[in-house]
Amino acid sequence: MSLRFLCLPLLATTLLAETPAPTPTPAPTADSEDLFTLGQSLFEAYAPPEIKKDLAFPTRAQWDEFAARLEKTRATGSLAELAAYETEARTALLALRALPEYKDYADWLEERIDEIVVAKKAIAPPVTPQPTPTPVPQPGPVTPVPVVPKSTNSDIPLYDLWVERLRDRPRPARADEFLPDLKKIFADEGLPADLAWIPEVESMFNPRAKSPAGAQGLFQLMPVTAKAQGLSLLPFDERNDPEKSARAAATLLRRLHGMFDSWPLALAAYNxxxxxxxxxLKAEDAKTFAEIADALPTETRLYVPKVLATLAIREGLDPARLAAPSAR
Known part of the structure:
Protein backbone atom coordinates (compact mmCIF):
# COMPACT_ATOMS: atom_id res chain seq x y z
CA MET A 1 0.00 0.00 0.00
CA SER A 2 1.31 3.43 -0.91
CA LEU A 3 1.39 5.59 2.21
CA ARG A 4 1.03 9.33 1.69
CA PHE A 5 0.40 12.18 4.10
CA LEU A 6 -3.21 13.22 4.55
CA CYS A 7 -4.20 16.73 5.59
CA LEU A 8 -6.03 16.63 8.95
CA PRO A 9 -8.35 19.65 8.44
CA LEU A 10 -9.41 18.47 4.99
CA LEU A 11 -9.99 14.92 6.25
CA ALA A 12 -12.01 16.07 9.24
CA THR A 13 -14.16 18.37 7.09
CA THR A 14 -14.87 15.59 4.60
CA LEU A 15 -15.65 12.94 7.19
CA LEU A 16 -17.81 15.13 9.37
CA ALA A 17 -19.76 16.28 6.32
CA GLU A 18 -20.75 12.64 5.72
CA THR A 19 -21.86 12.17 9.36
CA PRO A 20 -25.13 13.54 10.84
CA ALA A 21 -24.29 16.56 12.93
CA PRO A 22 -25.11 16.14 16.65
CA THR A 23 -26.64 18.87 18.78
CA PRO A 24 -23.90 21.47 19.32
CA THR A 25 -22.26 21.36 22.74
CA PRO A 26 -19.41 23.47 24.10
CA ALA A 27 -16.11 21.94 22.94
CA PRO A 28 -13.43 21.32 25.56
CA THR A 29 -9.99 22.72 24.98
CA ALA A 30 -7.81 20.04 23.42
CA ASP A 31 -4.07 19.83 23.68
CA SER A 32 -1.94 18.75 20.70
CA GLU A 33 -2.02 15.08 21.73
CA ASP A 34 -5.84 15.16 21.92
CA LEU A 35 -5.99 16.74 18.47
CA PHE A 36 -3.71 14.11 17.00
CA THR A 37 -5.69 11.26 18.61
CA LEU A 38 -8.97 12.77 17.41
CA GLY A 39 -7.72 12.92 13.84
CA GLN A 40 -6.61 9.29 13.92
CA SER A 41 -9.98 8.22 15.38
CA LEU A 42 -11.92 10.11 12.71
CA PHE A 43 -9.84 8.51 9.99
CA GLU A 44 -10.22 4.97 11.30
CA ALA A 45 -13.95 5.33 12.01
CA TYR A 46 -15.19 7.20 8.97
CA ALA A 47 -12.69 7.15 6.09
CA PRO A 48 -14.12 5.20 3.11
CA PRO A 49 -12.23 2.03 2.11
CA GLU A 50 -11.08 3.62 -1.17
CA ILE A 51 -9.38 6.41 0.82
CA LYS A 52 -7.76 4.01 3.29
CA LYS A 53 -6.42 1.97 0.37
CA ASP A 54 -4.18 4.79 -0.88
CA LEU A 55 -3.81 7.16 2.07
CA ALA A 56 -2.63 6.90 5.65
CA PHE A 57 -3.13 9.33 8.50
CA PRO A 58 0.23 11.06 9.08
CA THR A 59 2.05 9.87 12.16
CA ARG A 60 4.99 11.51 13.85
CA ALA A 61 7.14 8.60 12.72
CA GLN A 62 6.13 9.25 9.11
CA TRP A 63 7.13 12.89 9.41
CA ASP A 64 10.48 11.95 10.94
CA GLU A 65 11.14 9.44 8.14
CA PHE A 66 10.13 11.91 5.42
CA ALA A 67 12.25 14.70 6.93
CA ALA A 68 15.29 12.44 7.17
CA ARG A 69 14.96 11.44 3.50
CA LEU A 70 14.51 15.05 2.40
CA GLU A 71 17.53 16.24 4.39
CA LYS A 72 19.68 13.45 2.97
CA THR A 73 18.64 14.35 -0.57
CA ARG A 74 19.40 18.02 0.03
CA ALA A 75 22.84 17.08 1.32
CA THR A 76 23.86 14.34 -1.11
CA GLY A 77 21.23 14.10 -3.86
CA SER A 78 20.95 15.74 -7.26
CA LEU A 79 18.64 18.54 -8.38
CA ALA A 80 16.47 15.92 -10.12
CA GLU A 81 16.21 13.81 -6.96
CA LEU A 82 15.23 16.87 -4.92
CA ALA A 83 12.64 17.93 -7.51
CA ALA A 84 10.89 14.57 -7.13
CA TYR A 85 9.78 15.54 -3.60
CA GLU A 86 7.38 18.30 -4.67
CA THR A 87 4.04 16.52 -4.22
CA GLU A 88 5.07 14.74 -1.02
CA ALA A 89 6.52 17.92 0.49
CA ARG A 90 3.44 20.01 -0.26
CA THR A 91 1.18 17.39 1.31
CA ALA A 92 3.48 17.08 4.32
CA LEU A 93 3.28 20.86 4.78
CA LEU A 94 -0.51 20.67 5.01
CA ALA A 95 -0.20 17.96 7.67
CA LEU A 96 2.35 19.99 9.66
CA ARG A 97 0.12 23.05 9.64
CA ALA A 98 -2.59 20.87 11.23
CA LEU A 99 -0.41 19.68 14.14
CA PRO A 100 0.31 22.48 16.65
CA GLU A 101 3.52 20.94 17.95
CA TYR A 102 4.97 20.93 14.42
CA LYS A 103 4.12 24.52 13.42
CA ASP A 104 7.74 25.67 13.77
CA TYR A 105 8.86 22.90 11.40
CA ALA A 106 6.21 24.04 8.89
CA ASP A 107 7.97 27.36 8.22
CA TRP A 108 11.21 25.47 7.63
CA LEU A 109 9.51 23.09 5.18
CA GLU A 110 7.82 25.92 3.28
CA GLU A 111 11.24 27.36 2.46
CA ARG A 112 12.47 23.92 1.37
CA ILE A 113 9.53 23.66 -1.05
CA ASP A 114 10.95 26.77 -2.71
CA GLU A 115 14.18 24.84 -3.27
CA ILE A 116 12.27 21.90 -4.72
CA VAL A 117 10.39 24.10 -7.20
CA VAL A 118 13.55 25.85 -8.40
CA ALA A 119 15.35 22.50 -8.69
CA LYS A 120 12.49 21.30 -10.89
CA LYS A 121 12.81 24.38 -13.12
CA ALA A 122 16.58 24.03 -13.28
CA ILE A 123 16.37 20.52 -14.77
CA ALA A 124 13.44 21.25 -17.11
CA PRO A 125 14.26 21.37 -20.84
CA PRO A 126 14.50 24.93 -22.17
CA VAL A 127 11.33 26.37 -23.67
CA THR A 128 11.61 27.83 -27.15
CA PRO A 129 10.52 31.46 -26.87
CA GLN A 130 7.49 32.42 -28.97
CA PRO A 131 7.39 35.70 -30.94
CA THR A 132 5.85 38.44 -28.83
CA PRO A 133 3.18 40.47 -30.63
CA THR A 134 3.62 44.22 -30.73
CA PRO A 135 1.56 45.67 -27.85
CA VAL A 136 -1.29 48.00 -28.70
CA PRO A 137 -0.87 51.34 -26.91
CA GLN A 138 -3.49 51.87 -24.23
CA PRO A 139 -4.65 55.26 -22.99
CA GLY A 140 -4.19 56.34 -19.42
CA PRO A 141 -1.33 56.10 -16.89
CA VAL A 142 0.78 52.95 -16.81
CA THR A 143 1.77 51.42 -13.47
CA PRO A 144 5.56 50.94 -13.45
CA VAL A 145 6.82 47.38 -13.02
CA PRO A 146 9.44 46.97 -10.25
CA VAL A 147 12.88 46.45 -11.74
CA VAL A 148 15.08 43.80 -10.15
CA PRO A 149 18.76 44.38 -10.89
CA LYS A 150 20.29 41.72 -13.10
CA SER A 151 23.46 40.59 -11.42
CA THR A 152 26.66 41.64 -13.13
CA ASN A 153 28.37 38.78 -11.34
CA SER A 154 28.48 35.60 -13.44
CA ASP A 155 29.37 33.55 -10.34
CA ILE A 156 25.78 33.02 -9.24
CA PRO A 157 24.30 29.95 -10.97
CA LEU A 158 20.47 29.68 -10.68
CA TYR A 159 20.20 33.35 -9.68
CA ASP A 160 17.78 34.19 -12.51
CA LEU A 161 15.51 31.26 -11.61
CA TRP A 162 15.27 32.51 -8.05
CA VAL A 163 14.48 36.05 -9.20
CA GLU A 164 11.65 34.65 -11.32
CA ARG A 165 10.39 32.59 -8.37
CA LEU A 166 10.51 35.40 -5.79
CA ARG A 167 9.80 38.55 -7.84
CA ASP A 168 6.08 38.85 -7.01
CA ARG A 169 6.20 37.35 -3.51
CA PRO A 170 4.88 39.66 -0.75
CA ARG A 171 7.13 40.54 2.15
CA PRO A 172 6.78 38.03 5.00
CA ALA A 173 4.19 39.18 7.53
CA ARG A 174 6.76 39.17 10.37
CA ALA A 175 9.51 41.00 8.47
CA ASP A 176 8.60 44.52 9.59
CA GLU A 177 8.61 43.42 13.22
CA PHE A 178 12.24 42.32 13.13
CA LEU A 179 13.99 44.14 10.26
CA PRO A 180 14.75 47.50 11.92
CA ASP A 181 16.58 45.86 14.82
CA LEU A 182 18.28 43.25 12.61
CA LYS A 183 19.56 45.88 10.18
CA LYS A 184 20.98 47.92 13.05
CA ILE A 185 22.77 44.88 14.46
CA PHE A 186 24.31 44.02 11.09
CA ALA A 187 25.38 47.63 10.56
CA ASP A 188 26.88 47.74 14.06
CA GLU A 189 28.93 44.65 13.15
CA GLY A 190 30.24 46.39 10.03
CA LEU A 191 28.17 44.34 7.59
CA PRO A 192 25.77 45.50 4.86
CA ALA A 193 22.39 45.99 6.54
CA ASP A 194 20.77 44.31 3.51
CA LEU A 195 21.96 40.94 4.87
CA ALA A 196 19.26 41.27 7.54
CA TRP A 197 16.95 39.69 4.93
CA ILE A 198 18.65 36.31 5.39
CA PRO A 199 15.90 35.17 7.83
CA GLU A 200 13.37 35.32 5.01
CA VAL A 201 15.32 32.49 3.38
CA GLU A 202 16.20 30.66 6.57
CA SER A 203 13.01 30.82 8.64
CA MET A 204 10.38 33.13 7.11
CA PHE A 205 11.21 35.42 10.05
CA ASN A 206 9.94 32.85 12.57
CA PRO A 207 12.26 33.18 15.61
CA ARG A 208 11.31 29.66 16.76
CA ALA A 209 11.61 27.91 13.38
CA LYS A 210 13.21 24.46 13.60
CA SER A 211 14.79 22.12 11.09
CA PRO A 212 14.86 18.33 11.46
CA ALA A 213 18.66 18.54 11.46
CA GLY A 214 18.62 20.62 14.65
CA ALA A 215 19.01 24.18 13.33
CA GLN A 216 16.83 26.73 15.06
CA GLY A 217 15.84 30.39 15.19
CA LEU A 218 15.69 33.27 12.72
CA PHE A 219 19.12 32.40 11.31
CA GLN A 220 18.82 28.60 11.64
CA LEU A 221 21.99 28.15 13.67
CA MET A 222 23.08 24.60 14.47
CA PRO A 223 23.88 23.87 18.14
CA VAL A 224 27.65 23.61 17.59
CA THR A 225 27.70 26.84 15.56
CA ALA A 226 25.62 28.66 18.16
CA LYS A 227 27.93 27.60 20.98
CA ALA A 228 30.98 28.65 18.95
CA GLN A 229 29.43 32.12 18.64
CA GLY A 230 28.88 32.34 22.39
CA LEU A 231 25.19 31.46 22.55
CA SER A 232 23.81 29.32 25.34
CA LEU A 233 21.38 26.48 24.67
CA LEU A 234 20.43 25.86 28.32
CA PRO A 235 18.42 26.60 30.35
CA PHE A 236 17.03 28.82 27.55
CA ASP A 237 17.98 28.41 23.90
CA GLU A 238 19.40 31.78 22.87
CA ARG A 239 19.02 30.87 19.19
CA ASN A 240 15.36 31.82 19.72
CA ASP A 241 16.37 35.32 20.83
CA PRO A 242 16.24 37.50 17.66
CA GLU A 243 18.89 39.97 18.83
CA LYS A 244 21.39 37.41 20.11
CA SER A 245 21.00 35.10 17.11
CA ALA A 246 21.37 38.05 14.72
CA ARG A 247 24.59 39.18 16.37
CA ALA A 248 25.93 35.63 16.28
CA ALA A 249 25.05 35.27 12.58
CA ALA A 250 26.58 38.66 11.75
CA THR A 251 29.81 37.80 13.58
CA LEU A 252 30.01 34.46 11.74
CA LEU A 253 29.33 36.01 8.32
CA ARG A 254 31.97 38.67 8.93
CA ARG A 255 34.54 36.00 9.72
CA LEU A 256 33.57 33.89 6.71
CA HIS A 257 33.88 36.83 4.34
CA GLY A 258 37.30 37.55 5.80
CA MET A 259 38.24 33.94 5.07
CA PHE A 260 36.95 33.74 1.47
CA ASP A 261 36.83 37.42 0.36
CA SER A 262 33.56 36.71 -1.48
CA TRP A 263 29.93 36.94 -0.39
CA PRO A 264 28.79 33.95 -2.51
CA LEU A 265 31.52 31.81 -0.94
CA ALA A 266 30.83 33.21 2.55
CA LEU A 267 27.14 32.35 2.18
CA ALA A 268 28.06 28.89 0.90
CA ALA A 269 30.22 28.38 3.99
CA TYR A 270 27.42 29.66 6.25
CA ASN A 271 25.18 26.96 4.78
CA LEU A 281 37.88 24.96 -3.58
CA LYS A 282 41.13 23.04 -3.15
CA ALA A 283 39.84 19.86 -4.83
CA GLU A 284 38.50 21.80 -7.81
CA ASP A 285 41.50 24.16 -7.95
CA ALA A 286 38.93 26.95 -7.95
CA LYS A 287 38.46 30.46 -6.63
CA THR A 288 34.77 31.25 -7.17
CA PHE A 289 31.38 29.92 -6.17
CA ALA A 290 30.47 29.24 -9.81
CA GLU A 291 33.47 26.95 -10.20
CA ILE A 292 32.53 24.76 -7.25
CA ALA A 293 28.72 25.03 -7.20
CA ASP A 294 28.17 21.65 -8.85
CA ALA A 295 30.44 19.99 -6.28
CA LEU A 296 28.59 21.44 -3.28
CA PRO A 297 25.48 19.96 -1.64
CA THR A 298 22.30 20.64 -3.59
CA GLU A 299 20.90 22.72 -0.73
CA THR A 300 23.95 25.02 -0.90
CA ARG A 301 23.75 25.33 -4.69
CA LEU A 302 20.20 26.59 -4.17
CA TYR A 303 20.76 28.56 -0.97
CA VAL A 304 23.40 31.02 -2.20
CA PRO A 305 21.49 32.32 -5.24
CA LYS A 306 18.25 32.44 -3.24
CA VAL A 307 19.78 34.72 -0.61
CA LEU A 308 21.26 37.00 -3.27
CA ALA A 309 18.02 37.10 -5.27
CA THR A 310 16.13 37.96 -2.08
CA LEU A 311 18.46 40.90 -1.43
CA ALA A 312 18.02 42.06 -5.03
CA ILE A 313 14.22 41.97 -4.80
CA ARG A 314 13.82 43.41 -1.31
CA GLU A 315 16.50 46.10 -1.54
CA GLY A 316 16.96 46.65 -5.32
CA LEU A 317 20.56 45.55 -4.88
CA ASP A 318 22.90 44.11 -7.50
CA PRO A 319 24.44 41.15 -5.60
CA ALA A 320 27.81 41.80 -7.27
CA ARG A 321 27.89 45.20 -5.56
CA LEU A 322 27.23 43.95 -2.02
CA ALA A 323 29.81 45.76 0.06
CA ALA A 324 32.56 43.99 1.96
CA PRO A 325 32.56 44.30 5.76
CA SER A 326 33.81 47.64 7.01
CA ALA A 327 36.22 48.33 9.82
CA ARG A 328 34.59 48.64 13.25
Missing amino acids: AGEGRVRRT
Whole structure:
Protein backbone atom coordinates (compact mmCIF):
# COMPACT_ATOMS: atom_id res chain seq x y z
CA MET A 1 0.00 0.00 0.00
CA SER A 2 1.31 3.43 -0.91
CA LEU A 3 1.39 5.59 2.21
CA ARG A 4 1.03 9.33 1.69
CA PHE A 5 0.40 12.18 4.10
CA LEU A 6 -3.21 13.22 4.55
CA CYS A 7 -4.20 16.73 5.59
CA LEU A 8 -6.03 16.63 8.95
CA PRO A 9 -8.35 19.65 8.44
CA LEU A 10 -9.41 18.47 4.99
CA LEU A 11 -9.99 14.92 6.25
CA ALA A 12 -12.01 16.07 9.24
CA THR A 13 -14.16 18.37 7.09
CA THR A 14 -14.87 15.59 4.60
CA LEU A 15 -15.65 12.94 7.19
CA LEU A 16 -17.81 15.13 9.37
CA ALA A 17 -19.76 16.28 6.32
CA GLU A 18 -20.75 12.64 5.72
CA THR A 19 -21.86 12.17 9.36
CA PRO A 20 -25.13 13.54 10.84
CA ALA A 21 -24.29 16.56 12.93
CA PRO A 22 -25.11 16.14 16.65
CA THR A 23 -26.64 18.87 18.78
CA PRO A 24 -23.90 21.47 19.32
CA THR A 25 -22.26 21.36 22.74
CA PRO A 26 -19.41 23.47 24.10
CA ALA A 27 -16.11 21.94 22.94
CA PRO A 28 -13.43 21.32 25.56
CA THR A 29 -9.99 22.72 24.98
CA ALA A 30 -7.81 20.04 23.42
CA ASP A 31 -4.07 19.83 23.68
CA SER A 32 -1.94 18.75 20.70
CA GLU A 33 -2.02 15.08 21.73
CA ASP A 34 -5.84 15.16 21.92
CA LEU A 35 -5.99 16.74 18.47
CA PHE A 36 -3.71 14.11 17.00
CA THR A 37 -5.69 11.26 18.61
CA LEU A 38 -8.97 12.77 17.41
CA GLY A 39 -7.72 12.92 13.84
CA GLN A 40 -6.61 9.29 13.92
CA SER A 41 -9.98 8.22 15.38
CA LEU A 42 -11.92 10.11 12.71
CA PHE A 43 -9.84 8.51 9.99
CA GLU A 44 -10.22 4.97 11.30
CA ALA A 45 -13.95 5.33 12.01
CA TYR A 46 -15.19 7.20 8.97
CA ALA A 47 -12.69 7.15 6.09
CA PRO A 48 -14.12 5.20 3.11
CA PRO A 49 -12.23 2.03 2.11
CA GLU A 50 -11.08 3.62 -1.17
CA ILE A 51 -9.38 6.41 0.82
CA LYS A 52 -7.76 4.01 3.29
CA LYS A 53 -6.42 1.97 0.37
CA ASP A 54 -4.18 4.79 -0.88
CA LEU A 55 -3.81 7.16 2.07
CA ALA A 56 -2.63 6.90 5.65
CA PHE A 57 -3.13 9.33 8.50
CA PRO A 58 0.23 11.06 9.08
CA THR A 59 2.05 9.87 12.16
CA ARG A 60 4.99 11.51 13.85
CA ALA A 61 7.14 8.60 12.72
CA GLN A 62 6.13 9.25 9.11
CA TRP A 63 7.13 12.89 9.41
CA ASP A 64 10.48 11.95 10.94
CA GLU A 65 11.14 9.44 8.14
CA PHE A 66 10.13 11.91 5.42
CA ALA A 67 12.25 14.70 6.93
CA ALA A 68 15.29 12.44 7.17
CA ARG A 69 14.96 11.44 3.50
CA LEU A 70 14.51 15.05 2.40
CA GLU A 71 17.53 16.24 4.39
CA LYS A 72 19.68 13.45 2.97
CA THR A 73 18.64 14.35 -0.57
CA ARG A 74 19.40 18.02 0.03
CA ALA A 75 22.84 17.08 1.32
CA THR A 76 23.86 14.34 -1.11
CA GLY A 77 21.23 14.10 -3.86
CA SER A 78 20.95 15.74 -7.26
CA LEU A 79 18.64 18.54 -8.38
CA ALA A 80 16.47 15.92 -10.12
CA GLU A 81 16.21 13.81 -6.96
CA LEU A 82 15.23 16.87 -4.92
CA ALA A 83 12.64 17.93 -7.51
CA ALA A 84 10.89 14.57 -7.13
CA TYR A 85 9.78 15.54 -3.60
CA GLU A 86 7.38 18.30 -4.67
CA THR A 87 4.04 16.52 -4.22
CA GLU A 88 5.07 14.74 -1.02
CA ALA A 89 6.52 17.92 0.49
CA ARG A 90 3.44 20.01 -0.26
CA THR A 91 1.18 17.39 1.31
CA ALA A 92 3.48 17.08 4.32
CA LEU A 93 3.28 20.86 4.78
CA LEU A 94 -0.51 20.67 5.01
CA ALA A 95 -0.20 17.96 7.67
CA LEU A 96 2.35 19.99 9.66
CA ARG A 97 0.12 23.05 9.64
CA ALA A 98 -2.59 20.87 11.23
CA LEU A 99 -0.41 19.68 14.14
CA PRO A 100 0.31 22.48 16.65
CA GLU A 101 3.52 20.94 17.95
CA TYR A 102 4.97 20.93 14.42
CA LYS A 103 4.12 24.52 13.42
CA ASP A 104 7.74 25.67 13.77
CA TYR A 105 8.86 22.90 11.40
CA ALA A 106 6.21 24.04 8.89
CA ASP A 107 7.97 27.36 8.22
CA TRP A 108 11.21 25.47 7.63
CA LEU A 109 9.51 23.09 5.18
CA GLU A 110 7.82 25.92 3.28
CA GLU A 111 11.24 27.36 2.46
CA ARG A 112 12.47 23.92 1.37
CA ILE A 113 9.53 23.66 -1.05
CA ASP A 114 10.95 26.77 -2.71
CA GLU A 115 14.18 24.84 -3.27
CA ILE A 116 12.27 21.90 -4.72
CA VAL A 117 10.39 24.10 -7.20
CA VAL A 118 13.55 25.85 -8.40
CA ALA A 119 15.35 22.50 -8.69
CA LYS A 120 12.49 21.30 -10.89
CA LYS A 121 12.81 24.38 -13.12
CA ALA A 122 16.58 24.03 -13.28
CA ILE A 123 16.37 20.52 -14.77
CA ALA A 124 13.44 21.25 -17.11
CA PRO A 125 14.26 21.37 -20.84
CA PRO A 126 14.50 24.93 -22.17
CA VAL A 127 11.33 26.37 -23.67
CA THR A 128 11.61 27.83 -27.15
CA PRO A 129 10.52 31.46 -26.87
CA GLN A 130 7.49 32.42 -28.97
CA PRO A 131 7.39 35.70 -30.94
CA THR A 132 5.85 38.44 -28.83
CA PRO A 133 3.18 40.47 -30.63
CA THR A 134 3.62 44.22 -30.73
CA PRO A 135 1.56 45.67 -27.85
CA VAL A 136 -1.29 48.00 -28.70
CA PRO A 137 -0.87 51.34 -26.91
CA GLN A 138 -3.49 51.87 -24.23
CA PRO A 139 -4.65 55.26 -22.99
CA GLY A 140 -4.19 56.34 -19.42
CA PRO A 141 -1.33 56.10 -16.89
CA VAL A 142 0.78 52.95 -16.81
CA THR A 143 1.77 51.42 -13.47
CA PRO A 144 5.56 50.94 -13.45
CA VAL A 145 6.82 47.38 -13.02
CA PRO A 146 9.44 46.97 -10.25
CA VAL A 147 12.88 46.45 -11.74
CA VAL A 148 15.08 43.80 -10.15
CA PRO A 149 18.76 44.38 -10.89
CA LYS A 150 20.29 41.72 -13.10
CA SER A 151 23.46 40.59 -11.42
CA THR A 152 26.66 41.64 -13.13
CA ASN A 153 28.37 38.78 -11.34
CA SER A 154 28.48 35.60 -13.44
CA ASP A 155 29.37 33.55 -10.34
CA ILE A 156 25.78 33.02 -9.24
CA PRO A 157 24.30 29.95 -10.97
CA LEU A 158 20.47 29.68 -10.68
CA TYR A 159 20.20 33.35 -9.68
CA ASP A 160 17.78 34.19 -12.51
CA LEU A 161 15.51 31.26 -11.61
CA TRP A 162 15.27 32.51 -8.05
CA VAL A 163 14.48 36.05 -9.20
CA GLU A 164 11.65 34.65 -11.32
CA ARG A 165 10.39 32.59 -8.37
CA LEU A 166 10.51 35.40 -5.79
CA ARG A 167 9.80 38.55 -7.84
CA ASP A 168 6.08 38.85 -7.01
CA ARG A 169 6.20 37.35 -3.51
CA PRO A 170 4.88 39.66 -0.75
CA ARG A 171 7.13 40.54 2.15
CA PRO A 172 6.78 38.03 5.00
CA ALA A 173 4.19 39.18 7.53
CA ARG A 174 6.76 39.17 10.37
CA ALA A 175 9.51 41.00 8.47
CA ASP A 176 8.60 44.52 9.59
CA GLU A 177 8.61 43.42 13.22
CA PHE A 178 12.24 42.32 13.13
CA LEU A 179 13.99 44.14 10.26
CA PRO A 180 14.75 47.50 11.92
CA ASP A 181 16.58 45.86 14.82
CA LEU A 182 18.28 43.25 12.61
CA LYS A 183 19.56 45.88 10.18
CA LYS A 184 20.98 47.92 13.05
CA ILE A 185 22.77 44.88 14.46
CA PHE A 186 24.31 44.02 11.09
CA ALA A 187 25.38 47.63 10.56
CA ASP A 188 26.88 47.74 14.06
CA GLU A 189 28.93 44.65 13.15
CA GLY A 190 30.24 46.39 10.03
CA LEU A 191 28.17 44.34 7.59
CA PRO A 192 25.77 45.50 4.86
CA ALA A 193 22.39 45.99 6.54
CA ASP A 194 20.77 44.31 3.51
CA LEU A 195 21.96 40.94 4.87
CA ALA A 196 19.26 41.27 7.54
CA TRP A 197 16.95 39.69 4.93
CA ILE A 198 18.65 36.31 5.39
CA PRO A 199 15.90 35.17 7.83
CA GLU A 200 13.37 35.32 5.01
CA VAL A 201 15.32 32.49 3.38
CA GLU A 202 16.20 30.66 6.57
CA SER A 203 13.01 30.82 8.64
CA MET A 204 10.38 33.13 7.11
CA PHE A 205 11.21 35.42 10.05
CA ASN A 206 9.94 32.85 12.57
CA PRO A 207 12.26 33.18 15.61
CA ARG A 208 11.31 29.66 16.76
CA ALA A 209 11.61 27.91 13.38
CA LYS A 210 13.21 24.46 13.60
CA SER A 211 14.79 22.12 11.09
CA PRO A 212 14.86 18.33 11.46
CA ALA A 213 18.66 18.54 11.46
CA GLY A 214 18.62 20.62 14.65
CA ALA A 215 19.01 24.18 13.33
CA GLN A 216 16.83 26.73 15.06
CA GLY A 217 15.84 30.39 15.19
CA LEU A 218 15.69 33.27 12.72
CA PHE A 219 19.12 32.40 11.31
CA GLN A 220 18.82 28.60 11.64
CA LEU A 221 21.99 28.15 13.67
CA MET A 222 23.08 24.60 14.47
CA PRO A 223 23.88 23.87 18.14
CA VAL A 224 27.65 23.61 17.59
CA THR A 225 27.70 26.84 15.56
CA ALA A 226 25.62 28.66 18.16
CA LYS A 227 27.93 27.60 20.98
CA ALA A 228 30.98 28.65 18.95
CA GLN A 229 29.43 32.12 18.64
CA GLY A 230 28.88 32.34 22.39
CA LEU A 231 25.19 31.46 22.55
CA SER A 232 23.81 29.32 25.34
CA LEU A 233 21.38 26.48 24.67
CA LEU A 234 20.43 25.86 28.32
CA PRO A 235 18.42 26.60 30.35
CA PHE A 236 17.03 28.82 27.55
CA ASP A 237 17.98 28.41 23.90
CA GLU A 238 19.40 31.78 22.87
CA ARG A 239 19.02 30.87 19.19
CA ASN A 240 15.36 31.82 19.72
CA ASP A 241 16.37 35.32 20.83
CA PRO A 242 16.24 37.50 17.66
CA GLU A 243 18.89 39.97 18.83
CA LYS A 244 21.39 37.41 20.11
CA SER A 245 21.00 35.10 17.11
CA ALA A 246 21.37 38.05 14.72
CA ARG A 247 24.59 39.18 16.37
CA ALA A 248 25.93 35.63 16.28
CA ALA A 249 25.05 35.27 12.58
CA ALA A 250 26.58 38.66 11.75
CA THR A 251 29.81 37.80 13.58
CA LEU A 252 30.01 34.46 11.74
CA LEU A 253 29.33 36.01 8.32
CA ARG A 254 31.97 38.67 8.93
CA ARG A 255 34.54 36.00 9.72
CA LEU A 256 33.57 33.89 6.71
CA HIS A 257 33.88 36.83 4.34
CA GLY A 258 37.30 37.55 5.80
CA MET A 259 38.24 33.94 5.07
CA PHE A 260 36.95 33.74 1.47
CA ASP A 261 36.83 37.42 0.36
CA SER A 262 33.56 36.71 -1.48
CA TRP A 263 29.93 36.94 -0.39
CA PRO A 264 28.79 33.95 -2.51
CA LEU A 265 31.52 31.81 -0.94
CA ALA A 266 30.83 33.21 2.55
CA LEU A 267 27.14 32.35 2.18
CA ALA A 268 28.06 28.89 0.90
CA ALA A 269 30.22 28.38 3.99
CA TYR A 270 27.42 29.66 6.25
CA ASN A 271 25.18 26.96 4.78
CA ALA A 272 27.55 24.04 4.18
CA GLY A 273 30.37 24.79 6.61
CA GLU A 274 33.66 26.55 6.03
CA GLY A 275 35.59 23.27 5.95
CA ARG A 276 33.42 21.89 3.16
CA VAL A 277 33.86 25.02 1.05
CA ARG A 278 37.60 25.21 1.65
CA ARG A 279 38.11 21.56 0.73
CA THR A 280 35.98 21.89 -2.39
CA LEU A 281 37.88 24.96 -3.58
CA LYS A 282 41.13 23.04 -3.15
CA ALA A 283 39.84 19.86 -4.83
CA GLU A 284 38.50 21.80 -7.81
CA ASP A 285 41.50 24.16 -7.95
CA ALA A 286 38.93 26.95 -7.95
CA LYS A 287 38.46 30.46 -6.63
CA THR A 288 34.77 31.25 -7.17
CA PHE A 289 31.38 29.92 -6.17
CA ALA A 290 30.47 29.24 -9.81
CA GLU A 291 33.47 26.95 -10.20
CA ILE A 292 32.53 24.76 -7.25
CA ALA A 293 28.72 25.03 -7.20
CA ASP A 294 28.17 21.65 -8.85
CA ALA A 295 30.44 19.99 -6.28
CA LEU A 296 28.59 21.44 -3.28
CA PRO A 297 25.48 19.96 -1.64
CA THR A 298 22.30 20.64 -3.59
CA GLU A 299 20.90 22.72 -0.73
CA THR A 300 23.95 25.02 -0.90
CA ARG A 301 23.75 25.33 -4.69
CA LEU A 302 20.20 26.59 -4.17
CA TYR A 303 20.76 28.56 -0.97
CA VAL A 304 23.40 31.02 -2.20
CA PRO A 305 21.49 32.32 -5.24
CA LYS A 306 18.25 32.44 -3.24
CA VAL A 307 19.78 34.72 -0.61
CA LEU A 308 21.26 37.00 -3.27
CA ALA A 309 18.02 37.10 -5.27
CA THR A 310 16.13 37.96 -2.08
CA LEU A 311 18.46 40.90 -1.43
CA ALA A 312 18.02 42.06 -5.03
CA ILE A 313 14.22 41.97 -4.80
CA ARG A 314 13.82 43.41 -1.31
CA GLU A 315 16.50 46.10 -1.54
CA GLY A 316 16.96 46.65 -5.32
CA LEU A 317 20.56 45.55 -4.88
CA ASP A 318 22.90 44.11 -7.50
CA PRO A 319 24.44 41.15 -5.60
CA ALA A 320 27.81 41.80 -7.27
CA ARG A 321 27.89 45.20 -5.56
CA LEU A 322 27.23 43.95 -2.02
CA ALA A 323 29.81 45.76 0.06
CA ALA A 324 32.56 43.99 1.96
CA PRO A 325 32.56 44.30 5.76
CA SER A 326 33.81 47.64 7.01
CA ALA A 327 36.22 48.33 9.82
CA ARG A 328 34.59 48.64 13.25
